[in-house]
Amino acid sequence: MADELRPDETQDLWRNQPVDAVRMSADDLRRKAQRFEAKIRRGFRGTVVLMISAAAGWAWLLYFFPSPVHRVGASLTLAAYLYCAWQLHKRGVADKAPTDSASATCAAYRQELVRHREFTSSLWWKFMLPFVPGPAMFVMAFLVPEQGVVKAMVLTTALILPPFVLAIPLFRKGAQKLQGEIDALDTLMKQS
Amino acid sequence: MAESGCNARSDELYEEVVAIHGSALDRLARAYENDPDKRRDLLQEIHFALWRSFEHFAQRCSLRTWVYQVAHNTAASHVVRQRRIHAGLVSLEEIDSLPGRDENELSVDRRAVLEQLQRLIQRLKPVDRQVIFSYLEGMDAGSIAEITGISSANVAMKIHRIKNILARRFQRGGLHGR
Numbered sequence: 443m444a445d446e447l448r449p450d451e452t453q454d455l456w457r458n459q460p461v462d463a464v465r466m467s468a469d470d471l472r473r474k475a476q477r478f479e480a481k482i483r484r485g486f487r488g489t490v491v492l493m494i495s496a497a498a499g500w501a502w503l504l505y506f507f508p509s510p511v512h513r514v515g516a517s518l519t520l521a522a523y524l525y526c527a528w529q530l531h532k533r534g535v536a537d538k539a540p541t542d543s544a545s546a547t548c549a550a551y552r553q554e555l556v557r558h559r560e561f562t563s564s565l566w567w568k569f570m571l572p573f574v575p576g577p578a579m580f581v582m583a584f585l586v587p588e589q590g591v592v593k594a595m596v597l598t599t600a601l602i603l604p605p606f607v608l609a610i611p612l613f614r615k616g617a618q619k620l621q622g623e624i625d626a627l628d629t630l631m632k633q634s
Numbered sequence: 635m636a637e638s639g640c641n642a643r644s645d646e647l648y649e650e651v652v653a654i655h656g657s658a659l660d661r662l663a664r665a666y667e668n669d670p671d672k673r674r675d676l677l678q679e680i681h682f683a684l685w686r687s688f689e690h691f692a693q694r695c696s697l698r699t700w701v702y703q704v705a706h707n708t709a710a711s712h713v714v715r716q717r718r719i720h721a722g723l724v725s726l727e728e729i730d731s732l733p734g735r736d737e738n739e740l741s742v743d744r745r746a747v748l749e750q751l752q753r754l755i756q757r758l759k760p761v762d763r764q765v766i767f768s769y770l771e772g773m774d775a776g777s778i779a780e781i782t783g784i785s786s787a788n789v790a791m792k793i794h795r796i797k798n799i800l801a802r803r804f805q806r807g808g809l810h811g812r
Binding site for chain 2: 468551
C-alpha cells in the first residue's frame with residue numbers, strides 16, 4: 443500500500459530515535475564489581491543470620507517442650523530450615539552471577555529457561571516437603587494424647603495437605619509453560 | 635574476585651564498544667524494558683556484563699557479535715527474571731496471524747510510531763525480539779544468525795515475516811506529524 447512505511451524507513455526511524463546513552467567509567471565499573479561482590483557477601487550473611495535465628499527459635503522449642511516426640515519434630519524442622527537456607531543461598535549465588543562470556547543467544551536463553559524450569563519443578567520438594575515431617579511430628583505430639591493416633595493423623599494431614607494440593611499444580615503448570623518455550627527453541631535450533 | 639580479571643584491555647575494549655555501539659545498546663535496552671528506571675538498570679547491567687566479559691574475549695568471533703551476544707543474553711535473563719515469560723509473550727508467527735492494522739495502533743506522530751514499535755517488540759519472545767532488533771539495526775541475515783545461533787535461512791524467513799508485520803502495522807502518515 444502507498445502509505446505503508448518502507449522497511450528502510452522503519453529502520454531509519456528506529457536507529458534515529460533519541461537515546462539516553464550510558465557511559466560508565468572504568469572506576470564506575472570497578473565500584474559496581476565491588477558492590478556486586480558486597481551484595482553476594484550480604485546475601486550470604488543474611489542466609490547465615492536466617493539460619494542462626496531459625497536455629498535459636500527451634501532450640502528454644504527443644505528446651506521448652508522436652509518430650510522426645512516434640513524434640514524430634516523440632517529437630518527435623520530445624521534441619522528443614524537449614525536445608526532451605528542452603529538451597530536459597532546456592533540459588534542466589536547462581537542467580538546473581540553475571541554473564542562472563544558470550545554464547546549464541548538461543549543456546550544461552552535455552553539454558554536460562556532450563557534453569558528456571560528445574561527450579562520451578564523442584565520448588566515443592568525442595569522448599570515445601572522438608573517442612574512436612576518436623577511440624578507434623580510437632581503437631582502430632584500435641585494431638586495424640588488428646589485425640590488418639592488416628593484422629594491426630596487425620597487432623598495433621600488436613601493441616602498440612604492443602605498447601606501442597608494448591609501449590610503442586612501451579613508449579614507444574616509453570617514448569618510446563620517453560621518446557622513449551624524450551625521445545626519451541628529446540629525446534630527453531632534444529633531447523634538449520 | 636570480580637575485579638581481578640578485568641584489566642586495562644577490558645577497559646580499552648569497553649571504551650571502544652561504548653563509542654561504537656553505545657547508542658545501539660540503549661536501543662537494545664528499550665527493546666527489552668519499557669519502564670525508564672528498570673531500563674536504566676538493565677542498561678547498566680549490560681554495560682557491566684560487557685566489561686566483565688572482555689576478560690574472556692578471544693576474538694573467535696567479531697567484537698560486534700560478542701557485544702550483541704552478551705547484551706542479548708543479559709537482557710533475556712532480565713526478561714526471565716522479571717517473569718515476563720508468563721505475561722503472554724508471543725512469537726512473530728503469532729503476531730503475524732493477529733488482525734493487521736489495529737485502529738489503536740494508528741500512528742499520530744513519529745514518537746507515537748516509535749512507541750508502537752517498542753510495544754510490538756516488547757510483546758515478542760526473546761529470540762524473535764533479538765531478530766527484529768538486529769534487523770532494525772540494519773544487520774544482515776548472516777550476522778543475525780551468528781548472534782542468535784539459528785540458521786541464516788530461518789533468520790531470512792523471520793525477517794520476511796517482520797517486514798510484513800511492520801508494513802501492515804505502520805503507516806508513512808505517522809511520520810508527517812513530527
